[in-house]
Amino acid sequence: MTKVYNFSAGPAVLPAPVIEQVQAELPSYHGSGMSILEMSHRSSLYEDLAAAAEEDLRQLMAIPDDYDVLFLQGGGTLQFTMAPLNLARHYHRLGLVDSGHWADRAKEEADLLPGIQADVVASSKGDHYTSLPKDYHLNGNYDYIHLTLNNTIEGTMYRQLPQLPGQVLVGDMSSNILAQRYDVKDFGMIYAGAQKNIGPAGLTVVIVKHDLLDEQQNLPAMLDYVKQAKKHSALNTPPVFAIYVAGLVFKWVKEQGGVDALQKRNEDKAGLLYDYLDNSKLFRATAKPADRSITNVPFVTGDENLDQVFVQDATAAGLLNVKGHRSVGGMRASLYNAMPKAGVEALVKFMKQFEMEH
Amino acid sequence: MTKVYNFSAGPAVLPAPVIEQVQAELPSYHGSGMSILEMSHRSSLYEDLAAAAEEDLRQLMAIPDDYDVLFLQGGGTLQFTMAPLNLARHYHRLGLVDSGHWADRAKEEADLLPGIQADVVASSKGDHYTSLPKDYHLNGNYDYIHLTLNNTIEGTMYRQLPQLPGQVLVGDMSSNILAQRYDVKDFGMIYAGAQKNIGPAGLTVVIVKHDLLDEQQNLPAMLDYVKQAKKHSALNTPPVFAIYVAGLVFKWVKEQGGVDALQKRNEDKAGLLYDYLDNSKLFRATAKPADRSITNVPFVTGDENLDQVFVQDATAAGLLNVKGHRSVGGMRASLYNAMPKAGVEALVKFMKQFEMEH
Numbered sequence: 001m002t003k004v005y006n007f008s009a010g011p012a013v014l015p016a017p018v019i020e021q022v023q024a025e026l027p028s029y030h031g032s033g034m035s036i037l038e039m040s041h042r043s044s045l046y047e048d049l050a051a052a053a054e055e056d057l058r059q060l061m062a063i064p065d066d067y068d069v070l071f072l073q074g075g076g077t078l079q080f081t082m083a084p085l086n087l088a089r090h091y092h093r094l095g096l097v098d099s100g101h102w103a104d105r106a107k108e109e110a111d112l113l114p115g116i117q118a119d120v121v122a123s124s125k126g127d128h129y130t131s132l133p134k135d136y137h138l139n140g141n142y143d144y145i146h147l148t149l150n151n152t153i154e155g156t157m158y159r160q161l162p163q164l165p166g167q168v169l170v171g172d173m174s175s176n177i178l179a180q181r182y183d184v185k186d187f188g189m190i191y192a193g194a195q196k197n198i199g200p201a202g203l204t205v206v207i208v209k210h211d212l213l214d215e216q217q218n219l220p221a222m223l224d225y226v227k228q229a230k231k232h233s234a235l236n237t238p239p240v241f242a243i244y245v246a247g248l249v250f251k252w253v254k255e256q257g258g259v260d261a262l263q264k265r266n267e268d269k270a271g272l273l274y275d276y277l278d279n280s281k282l283f284r285a286t287a288k289p290a291d292r293s294i295t296n297v298p299f300v301t302g303d304e305n306l307d308q309v310f311v312q313d314a315t316a317a318g319l320l321n322v323k324g325h326r327s328v329g330g331m332r333a334s335l336y337n338a339m340p341k342a343g344v345e346a347l348v349k350f351m352k353q354f355e356m357e358h
Numbered sequence: 359m360t361k362v363y364n365f366s367a368g369p370a371v372l373p374a375p376v377i378e379q380v381q382a383e384l385p386s387y388h389g390s391g392m393s394i395l396e397m398s399h400r401s402s403l404y405e406d407l408a409a410a411a412e413e414d415l416r417q418l419m420a421i422p423d424d425y426d427v428l429f430l431q432g433g434g435t436l437q438f439t440m441a442p443l444n445l446a447r448h449y450h451r452l453g454l455v456d457s458g459h460w461a462d463r464a465k466e467e468a469d470l471l472p473g474i475q476a477d478v479v480a481s482s483k484g485d486h487y488t489s490l491p492k493d494y495h496l497n498g499n500y501d502y503i504h505l506t507l508n509n510t511i512e513g514t515m516y517r518q519l520p521q522l523p524g525q526v527l528v529g530d531m532s533s534n535i536l537a538q539r540y541d542v543k544d545f546g547m548i549y550a551g552a553q554k555n556i557g558p559a560g561l562t563v564v565i566v567k568h569d570l571l572d573e574q575q576n577l578p579a580m581l582d583y584v585k586q587a588k589k590h591s592a593l594n595t596p597p598v599f600a601i602y603v604a605g606l607v608f609k610w611v612k613e614q615g616g617v618d619a620l621q622k623r624n625e626d627k628a629g630l631l632y633d634y635l636d637n638s639k640l641f642r643a644t645a646k647p648a649d650r651s652i653t654n655v656p657f658v659t660g661d662e663n664l665d666q667v668f669v670q671d672a673t674a675a676g677l678l679n680v681k682g683h684r685s686v687g688g689m690r691a692s693l694y695n696a697m698p699k700a701g702v703e704a705l706v707k708f709m710k711q712f713e714m715e716h
Contacts, residue, residue: 004391008398011598019393023384027377033362033676035377037558037603040366040679073431073560074580077594081578112578195595200395202431202560202597220439220470222432236435237553239560240369241599245395318391321398 005343008321009152009296009334010175010196016338018248029244036244041237050232053247060250060259061177063184063207068229070206071243076102076174079191079204080109083170084116086225087189088143089214095121095142095167100129100151101327102172121145122162129154131288136162144168144188150176150293152196153325155286155332157293161186168212176295177205179266179337181259188212194242196295197336199249203242253337262337263294269335269344270294276348282355286330300330301358307331310354319347363701365691366679367510367654368533368554373696376606387602394602399595408590411605418608418617419535421542421565426587428564429601434460434532437549437562438467441528442474444583445547446501447572453479453500453525458487458509459685460530468504479503480520487512489646494520502526502546508534508651510554511683513644513690515651519544526570534653535563537624537695539617546570552600554653555694557607561600611695620695621652627693627702628652634706640713644688658688659716665689668712677705 006013022036029036030045039046054069063069072078088094088110096107098120110118119142122133129151145167150157152175161169161182168188177192184190184207194203206225213226221227221235228235256262274292277285277299286298301307307330311323314331324330333347364371387394388403397404412427421427430436446452446468454465456478468476477500480491487509503525508515510533519527519540526546535550542548542565552561564583571584579585579593586593614620632650635643635657644656659665665688669681672689682688691705 006392006396008396008401010595011395011397011399013396014393019385019395022395023381026381026384032678034364034678035372037369037377037380038364038366038371039369041369041559042684043366043679073433073436073597075431075594078431078578078580081580109578112576193595200597200599201399201595202600218470220436220467222436222439236433237368237551237559239431239558239597239600241558242560242597320390320392321401 004318004320005339005346006320007333007335007339007343007347009325009332010193011201012196012334012336013338014199014245015249015252018245018252021248022245037241039240041234041240046240049247050234050238050243053243053250056247056250056254057205060253061184061207066210067184068208068210068225070208070225070228071233071238071246072204072206072228073202073239075193075204076172076191077105077109079172079206080106081113082223082225083146083189083191084110084113084118085219085223086217087168087170087212088116089217091141091143093117093119093140093142095119095138095145097121097133097145097147098123098125099132099148099156100154101325102151102153102174103146103148106146106148106172129156130286132156132158132291136164138164138167142167144170146170146172148172149182150174150180150295152296152334153298153328155293155296155298156291157295176293178253178259178262179295180263194246196334199246200242202239203246265341266294266335266337269339269341270297272341272344272348273297273333273335276351280351280355282358283351295336296332296334298324298328298330298332304329306358313354314350317350319350322347362676362678363697363704364678365693365697365701365705367683367690367692368551369559370554370692370694371696372557372603373607373610376603376610379606380603395599397598399592399598404598407605408592408596408601411601411608414605414608414612415563418611419542419565424568425542426566426568426583428566428583428586429591429596429604430562430564430586431560431597433551433562434530434549435463435467437530437564438464439471440581440583441504441547441549442468442471442476443577443581444575445526445528445570446474447575449499449501451475451477451498451500453477453496453503455479455491455503455505456481456483457490457506457514458512459683460510460532461504461506464504464506464530487514488644490514490516490649494522496522496525500525502528504528504530506530507540508532508538508653510654510692511656511686513651513654513656514649515653534651536611536617536620537653538621552604554692557604558600560597561604623699624652624693624695627697627699628655630699630702630706631655631691631693634709638709638713640716641709653694654690654692656682656686656688656690662687664716671712672708675708677708680705
C-alpha cells in the first residue's frame with residue numbers, strides 16, 4: 001500500500017492512532033465480547049463512553065455548564081432547520097450572514113419554515129465570497145444572527161467574531177471546530193457535522209445555551225433540543241459507533257495539547273501552503289489574505305484544463321481529494337487537525353515540481 | 359475472552375464475518391490507503407458501495423422499481439414525523455394501529471404536527487398488547503394506515519397483513535426487516551432503523567412508492583423524501599460507515615440464502631425458545647401464540663425479584679442483555695438474523711438449569 005495523504009473536505013482524514021484503536025478493539029469492546037457496533041445504547045458501557053465524550057468535549061472547548069451538549073444526526077443541513085425551529089421563537093426572525101455556499105443553504109432551509117423570516121444582514125457575494133462580509137445592516141429584532149465560522153468551499157474563516165452587541169450568535173462550526181479556538185460564551189448555539197475534525201459522518205454536535213430554549217415548545221422529538229437534552233441525546237438509539245470514535249478523537253486532541261496546540265499546528269501547516277501559493281507564478285490562493293481559513297485552502301492555476309491535469313497528477317502521486325468543490329472548481333486542500341505537517345510538505349513539494357514542469 | 363451471546367433488542371448482534379471484514383479492511387478500504395471512516399461521500403468508492411447496498415437490498419426484498427430506497431438518519435422516531443409530513447397530504451389524516459409502545463410513539467409524534475389528524479383505528483391495549491389488534495374502525499379517508507410490523511417490546515408480529523382494501527399501508531419494519539418475508543407491493547412505505555437486522559445504529563432505511571410523493575412539496579431538505587431521492591440519499595454527507603456495514607450485511611444475508619432462508623432459521627430459533635417456555639413451570643412467554651414474534655421473545659417468571667436474579671445470573675453466564683424493556687420489565691431475548699442457533703440453545707439450556715434450581 002502506497003502512503004497517501006487525504007485532503008478531502010469531509011469525510012476526512014482521522015488520526016492514525018484512532019483508526020488503529022478502533023481496529024484493535026472492534027471485535028470486543030472493553031473485553032465485553034461484543035463489538036462496539038453491537039453495543040446497546042442502554043448499556044453502562046455505552047453510557048460511560050457517551051458521558052466521557054461529552055466531558056472531554058466540554059473540557060476541550062471550555063463549554064460552560066449552562067450549555068447543553070447534544071450528539072445528534074442529520075448533519076449541518078438538519079441544523080439549518082432545527083436552529084430556527086428551536087431558537088427563532090420570539091421574533092420569528094433571524095439574520096443570516098451570507099459568506100458563501102453553506103450560509104446560503106442555511107437561508108434556503110430557514111425560508112422553507114412557515115412563519116420564519118430569514119434576512120441577509122451582511123454579504124460578501126459582491127466579492128465572490130473571497131472575503132468575509134464586513135458591512136452589517138441590522139434592521140429590527142432578530143432571535144439570532146447565523147454565522148458560518150469557516151467557509152469550507154470558499155476558504156474563508158473568522159479569526160475574530162464580528163462585533164454585534166446584544167445579538168445572539170449561532171455558529172456553524174462544521175469545518176473548524178476543535179481546529180480554531182473560539183469562546184463558546186460568545187455564542188447562543190454552535191453546531192458542527194462530525195465528519196471533518198471530530199469523527200466519521202453520521203454525527204452532529206450541538207452546543208446550545210439552555211436558557212435560550214423554551215421548555216414548553218414541544219416540537220417533534222427528533223427536532224427538539226429540549227427533549228434531546230433531557231434524554232442526554234439518547235431519546236432514541238443514538239449513533240453509538242460515531243460517538244465512540246468521536247470520543248477517541250477528543251482524547252487524541254487532548255493528548256496533542258488541546259485546541260490551542262492544534263490551532264497553532266494548523267496555522268503552521270496552512271502557512272506553509274499559503275506562503276508557497278503567494279510566491280508561486282502558477283498557482284494562487286483564491287481567498288483574500290485577511291480572511292483565509294486555516295483548515296480549507298482553495299487554489300487555482302487560472303487555467304481550468306491545467307487544474308484538471310493537476311488534480312489527476314496529484315491523485316496519481318497519492319495526494320488525494322484535492323479537487324475543488326463542484327460549485328467553484330479549481331483545487332482545495334483541507335488541512336484538518338488530523339492532517340500531518342508531512343502531508344502539507346508533500347503537497348507543496350509536488351506543487352513546486354508541477355510548477356517547474358508547466 | 360469468554361464466548362458471549364448478545365440478546366440485545368438493538369443495537370444488536372451482527373454477523374461475525376461482517377465484523378471480521380470491517381476489522382480487516384478498516385485501515386485501507388479497497389487498497390485506497392484511506393479508512394472507510396475517512397472516505398468522501400463524493401468518491402467513486404463510496405458511490406459504488408452505496409449503489410451496491412441499494413441494489414442488494416432491492417434484490418433481497420424484491421423491491422419494485424417504482425419504489426425509492428433511501429438511506430437516512432434519525433431512526434424510526436424521525437420517520438414518525440417524516441411519514442406524515444410527506445404522505446399525509448391529501449386528507450391530512452392517518453390511521454394508527456395501536457399495537458404497543460412504538461405504535462403509540464408514532465401517534466404521539468404525528469399529533470405534534472399542526473394540521474395532521476392521527477386516529478387510532480384499532481388497538482390491542484385492552485389485551486395489554488399481548489396480541490395484535492383485530493377490530494378495525496375506519497371512519498372516512500386516511501392518507502395511510504400505520505402498522506408496526508413487529509412490536510419489539512411486546513413480542514408480537516404480523517405474519518399476515520390485515521385486510522384493509524383501498525388503504526395505503528405504512529409499515530414500521532425496524533425489528534423484523536430481512537427477518538420475515540413481506541411483499542413490498544402491499545405497502546406504500548416501509549421504514550426501519552438499521553440497528554437490529556441491518557447494521558450499526560445511525561442509519562434508517564426508507565422504502566417508499568414514488569407516486570405517493572408530491573414533487574412540489576418542498577419540505578426542509580432533510581425531511582423531504584423527494585429531495586433525498588433525487589440526490590440518492592447524498593443530499594448532504596450520508597452516514598458512510600453505517601451504509602458500508604449495511605452493505606456487508608446485505609451480502610451476508612444473500613450468502614445465507616436470502617430472507618426466506620433466514621425467516622425459516624428464525625422460526626426454528628424462536629420455536630426452540632417458545633417450545634421450552636410453553637412447557638416450563640417457571641417461565642412463560644407473554645405474547646399470545648397466534649401473534650408471536652420470531653425476532654423478539656419477552657418472557658417472565660411471574661416474580662419480579664426472581665426475574666432480576668435470572669437477568670443477573672444469565673449475564674454472569676455470558677447470556678447478555680436479556681432484561682426486558684424498562685416499560686414492561688421481565689426478560690426479553692431478541693433473536694435477530696445474526697443470532698446463531700447455538701445462542702438460543704445456550705439460553706434454553708441455561709433456563710432449564712435455572713428452573714431446576716428455583
